[in-house]
Amino acid sequence: MSDVLPAALTDWFTQKGWQPHAHQLQVMEARDNPVCLLIAPTGCGKTLAGFLPSLADLAQAPHAGLHTLYVSPLKALAADIKRNLRVPAEEMGLDIRIEDRTGDSSATQKRRQRADPPQILLTTPESLALLTSYSDAERIFSGLKRVVIDEVHALSESKRGDQLMLSLAALQRMCPDLQRIGLSATVQDPEEIAGFMACHPAPCHIIQAPPGPLPDIAMLQIDAPAPWSGGGAGYAIPQVLREVAQHNTVLIFHNTRAQAEIFFHKLWQLNEENLPIAIHHGSLSRAQRERVEAAMVAGALRAIVCTGSLDLGLDWGNVDLVIQVGAPKNVKRLVQRIGRANHRYNSPSKARLVPANRFEVVECVAALQAVRADDLDGEPMGPGPRDVLCQHILIAACAGPFCADDLYGQITTAGRYAQLTRAEFDACLEFCATGGYALKAYDRWRRLLQTADGKWQLRDPRAAQRIRMNIGTIQDSDRLKVRLRGRGGRALGEVEEAFAATLVPGDSFLIGGQVVRYEGLRDLTVEVTKQPGKKPKIATFSGTKFATSTQLSQRILAGFQQKDWPEMPGYMRDWIALQRHVSLLPRADRLLVESFPHEGRFATVVYGFAGRNALQTLGLLLSKRMEEARLAPLSFVATDYAVMLLSLEPLGDAAELLAPAGLRDGLETWLAGNAVMKRSFRGCAVIAGLIERNTPGQRKSCRQATFSSDILYDTLLKYDPEHVLMQITREEARRGLVDFDRIEEMLARCAGRLDHKELDRLSPFAAPLFLEMGRVPVQGEAQERLLAQETARLMEASGLNKIVMAPVQ
Numbered sequence: 001m002s003d004v005l006p007a008a009l010t011d012w013f014t015q016k017g018w019q020p021h022a023h024q025l026q027v028m029e030a031r032d033n034p035v036c037l038l039i040a041p042t043g044c045g046k047t048l049a050g051f052l053p054s055l056a057d058l059a060q061a062p063h064a065g066l067h068t069l070y071v072s073p074l075k076a077l078a079a080d081i082k083r084n085l086r087v088p089a090e091e092m093g094l095d096i097r098i099e100d101r102t103g104d105s106s107a108t109q110k111r112r113q114r115a116d117p118p119q120i121l122l123t124t125p126e127s128l129a130l131l132t133s134y135s136d137a138e139r140i141f142s143g144l145k146r147v148v149i150d151e152v153h154a155l156s157e158s159k160r161g162d163q164l165m166l167s168l169a170a171l172q173r174m175c176p177d178l179q180r181i182g183l184s185a186t187v188q189d190p191e192e193i194a195g196f197m198a199c200h201p202a203p204c205h206i207i208q209a210p211p212g213p214l215p216d217i218a219m220l221q222i223d224a225p226a227p228w229s230g231g232g233a234g235y236a237i238p239q240v241l242r243e244v245a246q247h248n249t250v251l252i253f254h255n256t257r258a259q260a261e262i263f264f265h266k267l268w269q270l271n272e273e274n275l276p277i278a279i280h281h282g283s284l285s286r287a288q289r290e291r292v293e294a295a296m297v298a299g300a301l302r303a304i305v306c307t308g309s310l311d312l313g314l315d316w317g318n319v320d321l322v323i324q325v326g327a328p329k330n331v332k333r334l335v336q337r338i339g340r341a342n343h344r345y346n347s348p349s350k351a352r353l354v355p356a357n358r359f360e361v362v363e364c365v366a367a368l369q370a371v372r373a374d375d376l377d378g379e380p381m382g383p384g385p386r387d388v389l390c391q392h393i394l395i396a397a398c399a400g401p402f403c404a405d406d407l408y409g410q411i412t413t414a415g416r417y418a419q420l421t422r423a424e425f426d427a428c429l430e431f432c433a434t435g436g437y438a439l440k441a442y443d444r445w446r447r448l449l450q451t452a453d454g455k456w457q458l459r460d461p462r463a464a465q466r467i468r469m470n471i472g473t474i475q476d477s478d479r480l481k482v483r484l485r486g487r488g489g490r491a492l493g494e495v496e497e498a499f500a501a502t503l504v505p506g507d508s509f510l511i512g513g514q515v516v517r518y519e520g521l522r523d524l525t526v527e528v529t530k531q532p533g534k535k536p537k538i539a540t541f542s543g544t545k546f547a548t549s550t551q552l553s554q555r556i557l558a559g560f561q562q563k564d565w566p567e568m569p570g571y572m573r574d575w576i577a578l579q580r581h582v583s584l585l586p587r588a589d590r591l592l593v594e595s596f597p598h599e600g601r602f603a604t605v606v607y608g609f610a611g612r613n614a615l616q617t618l619g620l621l622l623s624k625r626m627e628e629a630r631l632a633p634l635s636f637v638a639t640d641y642a643v644m645l646l647s648l649e650p651l652g653d654a655a656e657l658l659a660p661a662g663l664r665d666g667l668e669t670w671l672a673g674n675a676v677m678k679r680s681f682r683g684c685a686v687i688a689g690l691i692e693r694n695t696p697g698q699r700k701s702c703r704q705a706t707f708s709s710d711i712l713y714d715t716l717l718k719y720d721p722e723h724v725l726m727q728i729t730r731e732e733a734r735r736g737l738v739d740f741d742r743i744e745e746m747l748a749r750c751a752g753r754l755d756h757k758e759l760d761r762l763s764p765f766a767a768p769l770f771l772e773m774g775r776v777p778v779q780g781e782a783q784e785r786l787l788a789q790e791t792a793r794l795m796e797a798s799g800l801n802k803i804v805m806a807p808v809q
Contacts, residue, residue, distance in 0.1 A: 004025050005020070006056050006060050007059075008092045008094070009055060009056055009059060012088060012091055015091070020045075020052075021045055021049075022209075023038060023040055023044070023207055023208075023209035024045055024049040026038075027207060028052050030207065031056075033179070034178075034180070035194075035197055035198055035199050035202055035203070035204040035205065036179070036180070036181045036204070036207065037152070037181075037190070037194050037204050037205070037206050038181065038182065038183050038184070038207045039185070039187060039190055039206065039208045040185070040208070041185065041209065041212040046150075046184075047081060047084070047085075047150065047183065050148040050150070050181045050183050051068070051070075051085060051120075051148060053179075054067060054068040054120065054145070054146050054148070055089065055094065057145065057146075058119060059094055062095070063096075066118070066121055066140065066141060066144050067119045067143060067144065067145050068120045068145065068147070069121055069147045069148070070120065070121070070122040070123070070147075071123055071124065071125060071128055071148070071149050071150065071164060072149075073125070073150075073151055073155050073158075073160060074151075078100040078122040078123060078124065079102075079104075079122075079293075081100075083297075085098055085122075086098050096120060097118035097120070098118060098120045099120075100121070100122040100123065101113055101127050101131075102127055103124070103126065103127065104286055114134065117140055125155070125160045125161070126160070126163075126473075129163055129164075129166075129167045129471050129472070132167050132170045132395060132399065133399055133464070134398070135398075135399055135400050137170075137174065138174050141171055141175060142174070142175075144171065144178055145175075145177070145179065146181065147168060147178060147179070147180050147181070148183065149164070149197070150183045151184070152182040152184045152193060152196070152197060153184040156196045156381065158473070159385055159473035160473050160474065162385055162388045162416060162473075163388050163472075163473050165197075165384075165414040165415050165417070166388065166389070166392040166414050166417070167392075168199070168414070169199070169410050169413050169414040169417075170396070172410075173406075173410050180197060182204075185335070187332070188332070188377065190208065191206075192380070192381060194206050195415055195416075196415040196416060197415060198415050198418075200415070200418045201413075211374070212348075213348040214348065215335075215338050215350070215371065216348050216349065216350040217338060217349075217351045217352070217368060217371055218352060218368070219353050219354075219355070219364060219365070220236065220239055220243070220352035220353065220354050221239065222239045226355050226356070226361050227356075227358070228358055228768045228771055229358075229768040229771035229772055230357055230771070231356045232259065232263065232266075232356060233326060233354050233355070233356040234266050237263075237266055237267055237270050240252065240267070240323060240325075241273075241275070244277070244303040245275060245302075247302075247320050248299070248302070248318040248319070249299070249301060249304070249319045250302065250303040250319070250321045250323060251306055251321075251322045252267075252304065252323045252325060253322065253337050254305065254325050254326060255307070255326050255328075255546050257307050259326065260279060260305050260306065260307050261512075261513065262510065263305055263325060264279040264305040265513060268513065275302045275303065276301050276302050277301065277302060277303040277305065278292045278295060278301050278303075278304050278305070279292070279304070279305045279306070280293075280304050280306040281306060281307040282307065283493045283494045283511075284493040284511075284512050285490075286491075287491065292304065321350050321351070322338055322349070322351040322352075323351070323353075323354060324337060324351065324352070324353050325356065326356045326360060327353075327355055327356070327359075327360035328353070328364070328367050328552075329363075329547060329548045329549065330546060331370045331375065331552060333546070334371060335371060338351040338371070353367070353368065357768060358572065358575060358768060359639065359768060361569065362556055362559070362568075362572070363548060363552060365559070366559055367552060367555075369555060369559075370551070370552065370555055376551075377549040377551035379549075382735070383416055383419060383420070384414065384417040385731075385732070386424065386428055386724065386728050387685075387687040387728050387732075388473055389417065389425070390431055390689060391687055391688060391689055392411070393407070393432045394432055394689050395467065395471065397432070397447075397456060397458050397467075398458065398464040398467050401451065401456065402455060402456055402457075404425075404426075408422060408425045411425065427724045428724060429456070430724075431688070431690075431723075431724050431725065432447060432689070433447065433449070433450075433456070434446055436716075436720060436723045437720050438716055438723060439716075439720075445690065447459055447460075447463055447689075466692055466695060466696065467689065469692070469694040469695065469696070470686070470694055472687075473687050475683050475686065479496055480495060480496075480526050481493075481494055481524070481525045482511055482528060484530070485528065485529050492511050492514075492516070492528070493511050493512055495526060500526050503518040503526075504518070505519055505520060506518065508531050508534045508535075508536045509536050514530065514532070515530075515532055515533070515536045516528035516530055516531060516536075517529050547614070547739070547742075548609075548611050548640040548641075550610075550611075550742065553609040553610065553611070553640075553641075556609060556641075557586055557587060557609055561585070579763055579764040579765045582759070582763050583757045583764075583765070586607040588749055589749060589753060590753040590755050591606065591607070591608070591658065591747075591750040591753065591755070592607040592754075592757070593605065593606050593607075593651075593654040593658070593754060593755065593756045594756075594757045594759055594765075595756070595757075595759070596758070596759040596760060596761055596762055596766075597760070598646070598761075598762060598770075601634065601647065601648065602647050602648070602650045602651065603766065604626075604644065604645045604654075604657075605643070605765075605766045605769065606618065606642060606644075607641065607642045607765070608642065608743070608746050609642075610739075610743060610746045611739060613736070613737060613738065613739035613742070614739040614740070614741075614742035615641075616643070617667075617738045617739060618743055619636035619637070619645060621666045621667060622643070622657060622658075623636055623645060623778045624666050625662060625663075626645065626647055626651075627778070627781060629656075629657070630649065631648070631650075631651065632647050632648035632649050632781045632785055633647045634646045634647060634648065634778055635778055636778065637769055639768075639769065639772060642765070642766075644766065644769040654756040655752070660747045667740055677713075677729065678710055679737060680732045680737055680738075681709055681725065681726075681729040682710075682713075684728045684729050684732055685709050685725060688725060690725060691708055691709055691712070
């Protein structure tokens with residue numbers, strides 16, 4: 001140890017009675033590698049390992065100004081690390097400042113940090129991008145030696161990670177000897193994460209710690225069977241409360257914020273022992289989140305109902321059990337959440353799964369098998385998104401004039417942008433400079449100009465403020481603040497603007513676990529008063545609704561082919577056996593389609609197992625094709641597993657309906673004018689800087705931004721359909737909200753093999769679909785026929801038809 005660590009660190013480990021782990025020493029030994037990635041299980045000292053080289057540097061020689069940047073995807077994680085890092089630094093006798101800089105930091109603190117940076121600064125991708133946009137960025141970062149990137153596996157799956165890598169490329173130009181250290185939990189493909197982290201052409205050095213013990217993970221034993229449908233899991237609350245009473249601290253994870261609010265409300269209603277339970281999610285006010293976090297640190301809470309806001313490496317309180325409510329949808333996310341329990345090296349984590357309905361029981365069993373087999377999921381990374389690149393070009397212009405050749409060379413050192421062509425870069429630069437062919441006549445989008453020396457700069461230096469106000473890739477600004485009415489009313493959190501638009505004075509809803517009454521909207525703030533005891537409406541929060549991953553779907557389909565699935569509860573084995581007897585079980589290599597009459601209508605069910613977004617899109621495309629075939633579709637509903645369509649006419653040739661060529665043709669036609677496409681365009685346009693959500697002194701409402709983006713979309717679709725933002729939007733839609741790539745994957749694995757079961761009644765697997773919320777109506781011939789039938793019936797009942805048909809005298 002003494003050969004690798006300086007005396008101050010060696011003495012500190014000795015005083016603690018600790019020995020550094022092998023992977024921590026390996027990170028120290030790799031301190032001269034330009035890029036280093038440590039992959040290690042939760043609780044094994046990853047964060048300390050990432051900081052050891054910096055603490056060693058600072059122990060050996062004083063350093064004025066910024067030495068190390070720590071970047072995490074969560075503001076709360078930065079604050080947590082600040083608390084936990086200051087203690088060893090003080091115990092080692094290091095005279096250094098450790099501070100955080102996030103969206104929660106005060107303007108005074110931010111100004112001071114720019115003028116006099118601390119030795120260690122803890123921040124987020126957005127705050128770092130903002131720092132690189134200032135003209136004095138080179139001075140701020142002049143002494144920077146190292147960047148520690150925490151939870152890099154999570155960042156690699158979002159545009160926030162792409163923005164971070166572009167910011168690091170800018171830092172690398174300012175500080176050529178800068179070292180990057182990435183910290184990640186167990187991942188399926190270390191080389192892919194290393195490629196994301198890389199600073200081309202420098203390779204990434206990978207260090208892998210031993211995997212640690214297998215987790216203690218199982219289904220929670222519940223007295224009642226899971227319901228046929230729904231997502232609340234209210235049936236399990238008595239057993240969940242029993243687990244809370246038997247453990248120190250329990251994290252109860254949900255996939256969406258709305259589900260967390262509903263569950264927390266019901267939990268409190270049945271909490272007869274008055275166990276201290278709190279709720280934590282991203283739509284709550286900063287003050288409420290901080291109160292919950294402080295209570296966790298103090299060990300004052302027995303349970304926290306939470307969402308992804310506590311997914312990542314927070315080490316608060318004595319958490320000894322994790323409960324996942326609802327199917328996990330993604331094995332990696334489940335493993336990450338499991339790791340929050342017994343957050344110690346070589347101590348098995350303990351977790352219990354609570355499926356919300358019958359299909360989720362199947363998914364939970366498949367997820368348990370995947371965790372035990374260490375079979376993690378993950379979609380392959382594509383090229384770096386170009387809307388983020390457009391924003392980065394504008395950020396670079398804020399910092400000062402730049403040479404296009406230099407900026408292109410800098411950008412192509414960033415992992416996912418290594419294959420960016422010069423033509424693609426030039427198209428993004430042209431967009432930033434003029435808005436593109438169809439928009440160049442408008443001054444508001446003419447933001448850059450080229451000077452006599454060939455460099456690019458802002459056309460109007462005052463535009464820098466507006467660009468900085470819109471930095472970031474998180475699309476959550478369509479939410480409104482919720483505040484108690486009255487002078488100095490306390491902030492409670494946020495709700496979606498679309499939800500707020502449905503409220504009338506007197507309506508009640510849930511936020512932060514309490515029922516409040518809507519009083520009115522004032523200055524884009526929802527004003528409420530407390531109203532305990534009423535049955536609330538439920539706030540529709542903008543938290544992500546995850547889709548079941550491809551790998552997990554394949555495990556489910558493989559499980560159906562077993563003669564018996566022994567891990568299934570008895571009532572589930574009976575349900576599956578009945579489906580096999582009445583119809584067929586879905587298979588990975590064949591597409592199962594069922595059709596049957598139901599209450600005077602005809603139902604068609606396609607078991608695609610391709611995720612909710614993809615099957616929602618499939619429902620829209622099949623509705624269009626059924627309309628063309630004069631089948632008069634009425635509505636459809638989609639889940640992660642199947643899509644069901646109701647029509648006035650029975651299904652004929654299922655193979656013709658699902659022909660890949662017809663679906664692809666239908667996609668292009670349908671996408672052009674669809675609201676989903678416009679929503680994707682709005683997201684890309686905001687990130688790329690075409691639409692500003694925030695301007696000095698005001699903020700656009702979601703409705704205003706949507707109106708602006710719809711006009712722009714229709715204009716570009718008509719006059720410039722190959723505009724760079726239209727290209728980006730099509731790419732985004734295919735793998736995002738529309739997720740047609742998953743439909744393509746489904747069609748490819750089935751390769752035209754299709755089983756069409758024509759039944760005389762609904763099947764066991766189809767039954768839950770009739771109970772699903774969110775049925776989408778189809779406007780077309782069916783509505784006209786039903787209207788004509790109802791008109792005829794009313795006329796018959798009233799005798800009006802005889803009057804109408806009587807000859808004129």
